[in-house]
Amino acid sequence: MSTTLPLLSQQQALSDAFKSVSSLLDERISLKTLRKKAWDNFTILGFPNKSNEEYKYSGTEKLIEKIECWNPEALTTVDFDFDKVRKINPNAYHLFLINGKLMPVVSDIELLEKECSFCSLSQAAKDYPEMFEKHLGQSSIHFQDAFAQINLALAHEGLFIHMKPKQKLHKTIQINQIFTTETPSFIQTHHIIIAEALSEANIIETYWSADNTIFYFGNHLTEIAVSEQAQLNYYRLQHENTSAVHVSTIQATQQKDSHFDTNTISIGGFWTRNNLNIILEGKNAVSHLNGLQIMSHQQHIDNHTLVDHEVPHCESNQLYKGIFNQKSSGVFNGKIFVRKDAQKTNAYQSSKNMLLSENATINTKPQLEIYADDVKCSHGSSTGKIDESALFYLQARGLSTDSARAMLMCAFANDVIQTIRIEPFKGYLESLIEDYFNL
Amino acid sequence: MSDILHEVTSSEYKYGFTSDIEMDTAPMGLNEDIIRFISKKKNEPDWMLEFRLKAFAKWLTMNEPRNWAHLKYPAIDFQKIIYYAAPKPKKQLNSLDEVDPELLKTFEKLGISLEEQKRLSGVSSNIAVDAVIDSVSVKTTFKETLAEKGIIFCSFSEAVQEHPDLVKKYMGSVVPYTDNFYAALNSAVFTDGSFCYIPKGVRCPMELSTYFRINTAGTGQFERTLIIADESSYASYLEGCTAPKRDENQLHAAIVEIIAHKNAEVKYSTVQNWFPGDKNGNGGIFNFVTKRGICFGDNSKISWTQVETGSAITWKYPSVILKGNNSVGEFYSVAVTNNYQQADTGTKMIHLGDNTRSTIVSKGISAGFSNNSYRGLVRVAKGAKNARNFSQCDSLLMGDKCGAHTFPYIEIKDPSAVVEHEATTSKIGEDQLFYCKQRGLDTEKAIGLIVNGYCKEVLNQLPMEFAVEAQKLLSVSLEGSVG
Numbered sequence: 031m032s033t034t035l036p037l038l039s040q041q042q043a044l045s046d047a048f049k050s051v052s053s054l055l056d057e058r059i060s061l062k063t064l065r066k067k068a069w070d071n072f073t074i075l076g077f078p079n080k081s082n083e084e085y086k087y088s089g090t091e092k093l094i095e096k097i098e099c100w101n102p103e104a105l106t107t108v109d110f111d112f113d114k115v116r117k118i119n120p121n122a123y124h125l126f127l128i129n130g131k132l133m134p135v136v137s138d139i140e141l142l143e144k145e146c147s148f149c150s151l152s153q154a155a156k157d158y159p160e161m162f163e164k165h166l167g168q169s170s171i172h173f174q175d176a177f178a179q180i181n182l183a184l185a186h187e188g189l190f191i192h193m194k195p196k197q198k199l200h201k202t203i204q205i206n207q208i209f210t211t212e213t214p215s216f217i218q219t220h221h222i223i224i225a226e227a228l229s230e231a232n233i234i235e236t237y238w239s240a241d242n243t244i245f246y247f248g249n250h251l252t253e254i255a256v257s258e259q260a261q262l263n264y265y266r267l268q269h270e271n272t273s274a275v276h277v278s279t280i281q282a283t284q285q286k287d288s289h290f291d292t293n294t295i296s297i298g299g300f301w302t303r304n305n306l307n308i309i310l311e312g313k314n315a316v317s318h319l320n321g322l323q324i325m326s327h328q329q330h331i332d333n334h335t336l337v338d339h340e341v342p343h344c345e346s347n348q349l350y351k352g353i354f355n356q357k358s359s360g361v362f363n364g365k366i367f368v369r370k371d372a373q374k375t376n377a378y379q380s381s382k383n384m385l386l387s388e389n390a391t392i393n394t395k396p397q398l399e400i401y402a403d404d405v406k407c408s409h410g411s412s413t414g415k416i417d418e419s420a421l422f423y424l425q426a427r428g429l430s431t432d433s434a435r436a437m438l439m440c441a442f443a444n445d446v447i448q449t450i451r452i453e454p455f456k457g458y459l460e461s462l463i464e465d466y467f468n469l
Numbered sequence: 470m471s472d473i474l475h476e477v478t479s480s481e482y483k484y485g486f487t488s489d490i491e492m493d494t495a496p497m498g499l500n501e502d503i504i505r506f507i508s509k510k511k512n513e514p515d516w517m518l519e520f521r522l523k524a525f526a527k528w529l530t531m532n533e534p535r536n537w538a539h540l541k542y543p544a545i546d547f548q549k550i551i552y553y554a555a556p557k558p559k560k561q562l563n564s565l566d567e568v569d570p571e572l573l574k575t576f577e578k579l580g581i582s583l584e585e586q587k588r589l590s591g592v593s594s595n596i597a598v599d600a601v602i603d604s605v606s607v608k609t610t611f612k613e614t615l616a617e618k619g620i621i622f623c624s625f626s627e628a629v630q631e632h633p634d635l636v637k638k639y640m641g642s643v644v645p646y647t648d649n650f651y652a653a654l655n656s657a658v659f660t661d662g663s664f665c666y667i668p669k670g671v672r673c674p675m676e677l678s679t680y681f682r683i684n685t686a687g688t689g690q691f692e693r694t695l696i697i698a699d700e701s702s703y704a705s706y707l708e709g710c711t712a713p714k715r716d717e718n719q720l721h722a723a724i725v726e727i728i729a730h731k732n733a734e735v736k737y738s739t740v741q742n743w744f745p746g747d748k749n750g751n752g753g754i755f756n757f758v759t760k761r762g763i764c765f766g767d768n769s770k771i772s773w774t775q776v777e778t779g780s781a782i783t784w785k786y787p788s789v790i791l792k793g794n795n796s797v798g799e800f801y802s803v804a805v806t807n808n809y810q811q812a813d814t815g816t817k818m819i820h821l822g823d824n825t826r827s828t829i830v831s832k833g834i835s836a837g838f839s840n841n842s843y844r845g846l847v848r849v850a851k852g853a854k855n856a857r858n859f860s861q862c863d864s865l866l867m868g869d870k871c872g873a874h875t876f877p878y879i880e881i882k883d884p885s886a887v888v889e890h891e892a893t894t895s896k897i898g899e900d901q902l903f904y905c906k907q908r909g910l911d912t913e914k915a916i917g918l919i920v921n922g923y924c925k926e927v928l929n930q931l932p933m934e935f936a937v938e939a940q941k942l943l944s945v946s947l948e949g950s951v952g
Contacts, residue, residue: 083537370869385884388851398875399539400894403866408893413881 040097047101051184057155064167068182075176084175087361087393088332093275093301097247102215104131104187108208108240112136115206115236119454122202122234129209130187130219145199146231147192151220154190161192165222170253170281173307178279181251185218188251193229193260202232202452209248209270210240221252225260225288232263232452237298239271245300247275254282254290258312261289263451267459270298272327279305284344286312293450294321294333295459297466302331310337310344310372321350322446324466325358325390332361335379339372342402348379351446353439354390364409365397372402379409384416384442436467495553501525504657507553511626511660514633524646524656531650538813539842539874542755542782550720552658552691615673620704621666622677625693628664635666639697643726643761643790651722651757651784655691659724662692667702667733676932678707694725698733700766705736707935719744721780722757731766731793736774738931740939743779750809750838753781760787764796764822772799773816774930776939781810786844788817791825791856798827801927805943806839806871815845815876820856820886829860832924835871842874847890851882862892865923917943 048069052062077094078085108128116124123142126133132150142148147158154162167182189205209217225231237248248270256262268276276299284290296302308317323331337346352360366377383392396409416438424434443463450456495506504525508518533545615622621632628636646656663679679694698704708725721743729735737760746753756779762771773787789798800816818827827847835841841864849856864873875892897919905915921928921940928936 373869383881385881385886387884390882390884392879392881394877394879394890396875396877396890396892398864398892398894399872400864400866400874401869401872403869403871403896405866406893406895408891409875410892411877411879411890412888413879414887415884 043100048183051101051186055186058159058163060163061166064171065183068167068171068179072176072179072183075174075179077176084334088303088330093247096214096245097216099213099215102129102211102217105129108210110208110240118458119202119204119234119452121454122204125203125205127205127207129217132189142203146194146197149190151188151190152186161224165224165253165255169283169309170251170279173281175279175305177249177277178251181218181220181249185220185251188220191223193225193231195226196228198230199232202234204234207235207237208240209246211244211246214245216247216249218249223252223254225256225262227257228259230261234265234452234455236267237270237276239274242271243273245273248277250278252280254280256282256284256288256290258285259287263291265293265450265455266295268296268298268302272298272329273300275300276302281307283309283311284315284317287314288312289316291318296323296331300329305334307336310339310341313341313343315344317346318449319348320446320449322443323352323360324443325360326355327358329358335364337366337377339368339375339377342371342373345376349446350381351443352383352392353386353443354383354392355386357389359391362394363397365399366407368400368402368405368407370401373404375402375405375407377407381411383413385413433469436469439467440464440469494551497551498548499552499658503552507658507660510553513629516637517629521657524653527647528653528657531653533650538784539840540782540784540811540813545720545755553660618671618674619668620671620673621664623664625662625664625695635697639695639728643728643763644724644759649759652724652759655693655722655724659691659693662694665696665704665706667698667704669699670701672702673704676705676707690721692723696727696735698729698735700730701732703734705932707932708739720755725760727762727771729762729764729769729771732768733766734770735762736772738935739775740935740942741775741777741779742942745779745810746781746808748808754779755782756780756785758785760785763790764793764798767793768795769793770797774801774927776942777804777812777814778942783812783814785814786817789827790819790821791827792821794822795824796822800829801930802831803924803927804841805834806841808837808839810839813842813844815843817846818858820849820853823854825853826857830926831862832927833864833873834920835873836867838870840872842876844876846878847888848880849883849886849888853883854885856883856886858888860890864894866894866896
């Protein structure tokens with residue numbers, strides 16, 4: 031295993047952080063053991079560099095070096111235009127988090143509490159100990175990734191959302207995460223989302239920086255359990271500043287007849303890594319994973335997806351699209367894993383990318399690992415430029431080169447946007463992309 | 470259905486025979502002395518020995534690559550291998566009468582009768598065969614015919630003696646000894662192989678062919694092939710491999726280098742049928758091969774076609790470096806794994822020049838308990854204008870105990886590139902089988918028909934002489950293995 035251990039000075043700071051966190055947390059023994067195990071896993075793995083196959087195109091040493099604070103103090107307020115974010119989707123329960131900590135004053139807590147049980151992660155350890163213990167880290171402890179492990183070991187801010195059986199949320203829950211820090215910090219958040227049998231919910235999560243230039247290293251973990259016949263739509267928009275580092279891991283498990291839709295839209299961030307792991311544990315589960323990345327300047331994004339078909343008769347569908355301009359670079363690594371007994375699996379994956387500049391780079395690796403014979407699995411990946419004939423067609427009808435290009439770009443991105451099922455959010459994204467390309 | 474499966478998976482390796490040819494072997498193990506021994510045995514010039522020793526020194530610093538490939542196999546003890554085994558007596562042969570009769574029998578069993586070839590000399594559809602048994606080139610047929618055209622087709626050691634300038638200039642220029650662990654090992658200990666040079670403007674009138682065979686127990690075969698196609702020339706090269714049936718694993722680590730100059734075209738076809746191990750996964754060849762060609766000049770073309778049905782372990786990525794403008798790289802592959810075979814094979818297409826094109830068509834078929842992986846790289850370097858790639862990787866699974874995997878790496882650094890990749894995994898459709906059976910074919914024939922159709926795109930690329938053999942091989946390896 032090729033790894034980089036954190037720098038010596040940081041190593042000390044890191045283990046101090048772990049000690050102080052583990053002494054502070056008021057959790058059951060089993061959870062303390064789990065956190066210790068995650069810590070041990072992390073110390074074995076170390077922060078990944080490029081010789082780690084999973085991080086072949088995205089080394090992290092240089093970014094880790096910049097971190098000065100591993101366990102930043104919790105904040106309660108921030109100077110931020112909350113209304114701007116509320117406007118994205120006015121008809122939703124908005125929850126605002128500052129560095130992962132819930133801000134009750136500006137959030138719609140009371141309204142949401144009438145519909146489902148939710149609280150901060152640390153509160154959940156006290157209020158819902160059984161459920162908390164049942165879900166925290168249960169599947170992500172097995173994900174051999176340094177960032178997931180250190181999050182499990184250290185993260186104690188975030189949300190706990192629990193949908194009771196048969197519960198159908200009337201409105202979308204929109205989680206808005208805002209980050210700010212004075213010293214370059216390592217900010218970790220951890221959500222647990224549980225959708226019990228036959229429940230239905232829409233969740234949007236957005237990521238913002240309070241300041242346009244500050245550097246921080248965000249490491250987020252979301253653990254999702256979708257029970258039998260439940261339906262969960264979980265959409266994310268990453269719109270942080272172009273100095274921020276964003277690492278996120280979604281670890282989702284799906285039971286029989288469940289439906290899970292996720293969409294990852296990335297526009298912001300200096301360096302982004304999204305790990306999306308979906309484990310299909312129950313028959314007839316359906317999963318849709320979509321993603322859109324629009325990158326420019328020196329931005330870098332790395333999307334890793336894993337769909338693990340453990341049982342027969344499941345379906346998964348992926349569509350990832352990327353547009354890369356200037357010196358930006360992108361990675362897509364999608365893995366479809368079909369276990370021996372997972373017959374009648376239907377898995378589809380498509381990755382399409384457009385390079386707009388001489389200096390942009392895209393590396394893709396659509397991967398299939400299949401151990402069952404009666405399956406239909408396919409993947410396609412394409413990289414290209416703007417279709418000259420389409421461009422000519424539009425120009426022949428009187429559009430300027432720039433607006434014709436912008437229109438084609440928006441159309442390219444739109445495939446992904448159209449999969450979103452929440453109307454105001456979809457409209458917001460459409461206009462966001464139109465603005466991005468000055469259409 | 471399971472009866473047929475049983476029958477096929479238990480079918481014996483039909484090339485499993487040993488020839489009692491007297492062998493001249495080196496002591497077991499590897500050290501500088503062995504390398505000096507090999508070099509001395511072959512009466513090599515000093516620069517060759519130096520090259521070997523440098524490669525050996527490099528090899529000592531390298532680690533066996535064990536992490537990245539989707540393969541599982543026991544550690545190889547490189548000190549338990551005999552690095553040199555030559556058939557005795559080793560003297561210059563002028564006519565077939567002088568060839569050891571045992572050896573001739575071997576070839577007859579292999580189905581490449583040299584006698585037949587010789588008798589038919591003068592007929593244009595002939596194949597010139599260079600047979601390599603346990604690393605030593607035994608006989609090159611049609612050498613004279615080729616010489617008339619200025620084509621050099623001989624064993625590698627002969628080339629070292631007679632064409633040292635060419636060897637010095639091109640050896641290691643495509644696969645340097647620092648390239649990887651097995652390339653370094655081969656560079657240090659290679660014993661023979663084939664050498665081919667096509668001069669300017671010459672279109673090689675016949676298929677050039679090498680036949681490799683591992684005969685002595687406990688030997689590794691380390692052969693090296695070097696093909697140079699000078700400006701505006703053309704050559705089609707065939708390679709076939711078999712090995713006798715033995716219980717222990719035998720190592721095969723070869724290097725093939727191809728250089729295509731301006732407007733030249735080289736077509737390299739392989740039918741690899743080394744002993745795959747028995748049905749319980751014992752024995753078989755470990756095949757670790759580095760094959761690479763460079764389209765050096767403008768408008769050049771290199772095409773790899775491979776039918777891989779043998780070996781317990783296959784680790785092989787025939788690649789093309791597209792350096793010249795408008796150059797073309799092609800890779801057509803059928804890889805079949807049965808029983809406990811494991812294959813991790815694919816290609817690399819490195820686009821450097823402008824307007825370069827590459828096509829990858831890979832068909833994997835897994836049966837029994839085998840694992841079959843496609844691993845490929847398409848890289849478009851910065852400034853490589855208008856590169857075009859199309860890749861298609863299809864996998865066919867037969868039975869629920871095997872695995873089919875795809876690991877394509879696509880790295881694009883130029884916006885004018887158009888790169889497409891598709892992969893599918895499926896099994897033979899019940900409806901297709903039903904259709905064939907309804908028209909009176911039995912299951913076995915129906916499967917043969919469907920599989921052959923599935924591989925047609927690749928088989929069509931093979932020269933006639935090989936296509937027939939390849940089709941037979943496919944049916945031997947697969948007939949009826951759908952449950």
